[in-house]
Amino acid sequence: MPSFTTFLKAALLAFSIAANAQGTPGTLGFALGIHKINDETCKTTEDFVADLKLIKEKTGSSVVRIYTTSQCEAFKTLMPALKETGSTAVVGLWATPPDHFLKEIAALTGDLKEYADQVVGITVGSEHLYRKELTGQELADLIKKVQGEVKTLGLDTPVGFADSWNLMADGSANPAIKQSDIILANAFSYWQGSKITNSTQMLFDDIMQALQHVQDVKGTIDIPFWVGETNWPTGGKNFEDAVPNKDNAETYWYSAVCGMLGWGVNTFVFEAFDEPWKPAEKNNDVEQHWGVMTVDGEPKWDLVCPKPSN
Numbered sequence: 353m354p355s356f357t358t359f360l361k362a363a364l365l366a367f368s369i370a371a372n373a374q375g376t377p378g379t380l381g382f383a384l385g386i387h388k389i390n391d392e393t394c395k396t397t398e399d400f401v402a403d404l405k406l407i408k409e410k411t412g413s414s415v416v417r418i419y420t421t422s423q424c425e426a427f428k429t430l431m432p433a434l435k436e437t438g439s440t441a442v443v444g445l446w447a448t449p450p451d452h453f454l455k456e457i458a459a460l461t462g463d464l465k466e467y468a469d470q471v472v473g474i475t476v477g478s479e480h481l482y483r484k485e486l487t488g489q490e491l492a493d494l495i496k497k498v499q500g501e502v503k504t505l506g507l508d509t510p511v512g513f514a515d516s517w518n519l520m521a522d523g524s525a526n527p528a529i530k531q532s533d534i535i536l537a538n539a540f541s542y543w544q545g546s547k548i549t550n551s552t553q554m555l556f557d558d559i560m561q562a563l564q565h566v567q568d569v570k571g572t573i574d575i576p577f578w579v580g581e582t583n584w585p586t587g588g589k590n591f592e593d594a595v596p597n598k599d600n601a602e603t604y605w606y607s608a609v610c611g612m613l614g615w616g617v618n619t620f621v622f623e624a625f626d627e628p629w630k631p632a633e634k635n636n637d638v639e640q641h642w643g644v645m646t647v648d649g650e651p652k653w654d655l656v657c658p659k660p661s662n
């Protein structure tokens with residue numbers, strides 16, 4: 353059993369995750385990068401097959417998330433790899449600027465029918481509200497457009513969006529929530545400057561606030577919901593009280609990630625593999641160290657739930 357405080361248990365029950373009555377764990381998924389070596393080299397279908405096999409072997413997961421369909425021809429390249437390995441994906445469209453969004457839609461709809469079984473959901477944008485690139489209503493309109501395209505193909509793939517938990521909790525996302533068939537809420541205790549000892553509580557508090565608000569706005573608990581991104585980095589600079597290192601990342605995995613799954617909440621971990629070519633920002637190279645595996649596919653710890661007893 354995951355060890356949580358009664359505070360968390362009470363919060364979870366109050367927020368009606370009682371759908372988990374039989375104790376069905378949530379589904380574990382991973383954000384998957386589309387580049388290898390550097391930003392200019394795109395993964396091939398063979399690279400994706402190798403990634404997906406490793407993810408399955410080391411974690412048992414067979415669900416991934418990508419953030420673009422057109423860049424690196426990611427949709428076209430990934431889909432055959434998903435089919436070959438019996439995996440599925442939540443596929444993201446990069447929603448801005450408008451001419452790029454049209455390219456993303458075209459890259460999706462061309463082959464979506466052929467790969468309908470591989471696509472469990474479509475997200476319109478990632479954190480566009482957080483970056484103030486779109487309003488809730490603008491995002492809702494884009495979601496509606498993609499829903500129309502999917503329907504035109506005779507498919508019923510759920511379409512929604514992914515954004516930071518606080519934009520859901522504070523009402524900014526309401527029009528997009530209303531329009532969506534699937535919702536992903538991102539939450540990083542590291543970027544909230546949390547001590548590792550409080551990081552699990554913070555993730556649960558964030559996600560439950562987002563989920564409660566989503567359920568209120570939808571008027572139902574019957575909405576596909578995922579933690580869209582979470583994890584703890586193994587390198588980079590301290591952020592306030594958050595210290596990135598392997599021990600803390602391992603602690604976060606067994607407590608926060610395994611805990612969420614244990615409560616029946618689907619969770620995408622950001623991310624499967626390190627991306628060492630990502631640039632340092634504000635003198636912090638933390639973006640290179642979010643993988644649960646190294647760039648060479650070595651697990652940084654035993655990637656199972658719950659923690660193995662030794």
Ligand SMILES: *[C@@H]1O[C@H](CO)[C@@H](O)[C@H](O)[C@H]1NC(C)=O
Nearest residue numbers: 546547550553554555557558
């Ligand atoms: C621990 O996390 C909770 C939930 O996010 C937060 O309310 C509280 O302020 C945090 N405590 C500390 C000491 O940071």
